[in-house]
Amino acid sequence: MPLTSVVPSAIKSHSGSTVAIKLERFCRLSSDDRSAIDHVCRNVRVVDARRDLISEGSRPQFVHLLLDGWATRYKVLPDGKRQIVxxxxxxxxxxxxxFILKHMDHSIGALTRLKVAVITPEEMRELTANRPRITQALWWHELVTMAIQREWTLNVGQRTAYERIAHLLIELYLRLEAVGRASDGTCDFPLTQTDLGDATGLTPVHVNRTLQELRRDKLIALERKRLRILDLPRLKDLAMFNPNYLHLDGEGSHLDANG
Amino acid sequence: MPLTSVVPSAIKSHSGSTVAIKLERFCRLSSDDRSAIDHVCRNVRVVDARRDLISEGSRPQFVHLLLDGWATRYKVLPDGKRQIVxxxxxxxxxxxxxFILKHMDHSIGALTRLKVAVITPEEMRELTANRPRITQALWWHELVTMAIQREWTLNVGQRTAYERIAHLLIELYLRLEAVGRASDGTCDFPLTQTDLGDATGLTPVHVNRTLQELRRDKLIALERKRLRILDLPRLKDLAMFNPNYLHLDGEGSHLDANG
DNA sequence: CGTCTGGTTGATACGACTCAAATTTGGTGG
DNA sequence: CCACCAAATTTGAGTCGTATCAACCAGACG
Known part of the structure; x- marks a missing residue:
């Protein structure tokens, strides 16, 4: 089922459209739900590419919601090694x-120029109070985030360089597709080879050679910050990609929108 | 401050004592909170060592709370490689x-014989309804779980075998200490070298050699399922261990128990 | 007392890293 | 529009950390 079919075009005009699309993966939202999301997206902050949005050690004050652009969560070791987690x-x-925690244990950095909704604890409470579907959808979002984190641990722990990069490319492509930002095997791909290395635990040199292999094998095309997946089935197979961890299979569709 | 000082001995007799100790790391609980936790621990399941408690692909029906023993969350790849996440x-x-999700994307296995409280969704709702401190403490628990998962990604992605194992040993020791199950640098340690390998992305053979190095360097003693950390400061240093991600510094102590 | 699991040792192989330099790309200002 | 610079990518040669394969050993257990 192509994603576009589940994205009412009416939503697209709203500021929080992408979020709504994402949460509707889990359950149908009422128009009140959607406008509540929109309401909470009114405070937009723009962050330049390659700047930090949040720094390790700082006190968390707001929830951030990414409206546009790509960002990374990363940790840096005393010896300078860096992992995009x-x-x-x-x-x-x-x-x-x-905001339950006292200090951030990692940083969040912008890969591209970002548009971010800045949400106060108060607004967050208002958003979820008496909106069980949104509350549940946010829980679902958290659980999926955790599942992705586990898959990343598996990725760097057990897969070879070739499999590892393939797996990451597929994940990002599918996640973009799920919010209407990719189709036909093609999507934006702003990561540098160094970023890819930081995300997969490989050196940039090795990432480079591995990407060349993937290209040589006619599995992907990647240039000018655009990724094209040429043979998704074969790529999935070699990367041992099991999409179950993304939990995109309409898990909460039993929750009615206007209950 | 030694942990024992914050553990009223009265709690210890309750079935859910360890949980209470853990959650009280975050905020003080009222006696009603504590008995609510106890109440929810009434349904105990015992699982033999090396058996699965939950299998990938199954439908989640209960929340489980580990009362006694060690367990792992793990994922297995089609080629047989296994990662303890x-x-x-x-x-x-x-x-x-x-239970928000349709299917488990990983399995949970017992390392030792377990005692597990089996909690239904309803009981979970009862536990949290009108108990803001418990609700918050559970959120805190989830956030810490996520932080640990991120640190594991960093661990396998960026640290050497030596650093990686050292880091894991420290983490487990500190987490045990936080619930009163370790002191004086000593704790139970039921993992085999194969388990350690699955958790760190190393082969058992290499784990073996690395442990020998750690012993040779007078940093740890590990035999008969007992771990003794001989020089925690030096071990922390070489492992680049930053305890911030465990968020043990009494984050929510401003929340009064009897409010 | 044999069997089994977990731990240990040795020899060898290879995937990924390091270091160093060349080349291409993209952005910026003249 | 071109010249320039910095960032990103590519290439090559050599090295090293960890894997692999294959025994062997020790203690636990029935």
Whole structure:
């Protein structure tokens, strides 16, 4: 089923459209739900590419919701090594409940120029109070985020360089597709080879050679910040990609929108 | 401050004591809170060592709370490679809200004989309804779980074998200490070298050699399922261990118990 | 007392890293 | 529009950390 069929075009005009699309993957939202989301997206902050949105050690004060652009969650070791532990795509929330913690244990950096909705704890409470579907959908979002994090642990722990990069490319493509930002095997891909290395635990040199292999094998095309997946089935197979962890199979569709 | 000082001995007799200890790391609980936790621990299931508690693909029906023993969350690849993505210690919840998802994307296996509280969705709702401190403490637990998962991604992605194993040993020791199950640098340690390999992305052979190095360097003693950390400061240093991600610094202590 | 699981050792192989340099790309200002 | 610069990509040669394969050993257990 192509995604476009589940995206009422009426939503698209709203500021929070991408989020709505994402949450509707889990359950249908009422128009009140949707306008509540829109309402909470009114405070937009723009962040330049390659700038930090949040720094390790700082006190979390807001929930952020990525409206546009790509961001990374990363940790840096005293010896300078850096690991990108996750990637935020449009429609993703940064830690629905962070303000429970005293300090951030990681940083969030912009890969591209970002548009981010800045949401106060108060607004977050208003958004979820008496909106069980949104509350549930946010929980679902958190659980999927955790599942992705586990899959990343598996990825760097057990897969070879070739499999690892293939797996990451597929994941990002599918996640983009799920929010209407990719189709026909093609999507934006703003990561540099160094970023890819930081995300997969490989050196940039090795990432380069591995990408060349993937290209040589006619599995992908990647240039000018655009990715094209040429043979998704074969790529999935070699990457041992099991999409179950993305939980995109309409899990909460039993929840009625106007209950 | 030694942990024992914050553990009223009165709690210890209750079935859910370890959980209470754990959640009280975050905020003080009222006696009603504590008995509500106890109440929810009434349904105990015992699982033999090396058996699966939950299998990938199954439908999540209950929340599980580990009362005693060690368990792992793991994923297996089609080629047979296996990654332990996290370790459950006494007092840990397995996914406070799992039943939102349709299928498990991983399995949970017992490392030792377990005592597990089996909690229904209804009981979970009862536990949290009108108990803001418990609700918050459970959120805190989830956030810490996520933070640990991120640190594991960093661990396998960026640290050497030596650093990686050292880091894992420290984490487990500190988490046990936080629930009163370790002190004086000593704790139970039921993992085999194969388990350690599955958790760190190393082969058992290499784990063996690395442990020998750690012993030779007088950093640890590990035999007969007992771990003794001989020089925690030096071990932390070489492992680049930053405890911030465990969020043990009494984050929600401003929340009064009897409000 | 044999069997089994977990731990240990040795020899060898290979995937990924390092270092260094060349080349291409993209952005910027003249 | 071109010249320039910095960032990103590519290439090559050599090295190293960890994997692999294959025994062997020790203690636990029935």
């Amino acid at each position: 996750s990637i935020f795509l449009p429609g993703d929330f940064c830690d629905v409940n962070v | 996290s370790i459950f210690l006494p007092g840990d919840f397995c996914d406070v809200n799992v």
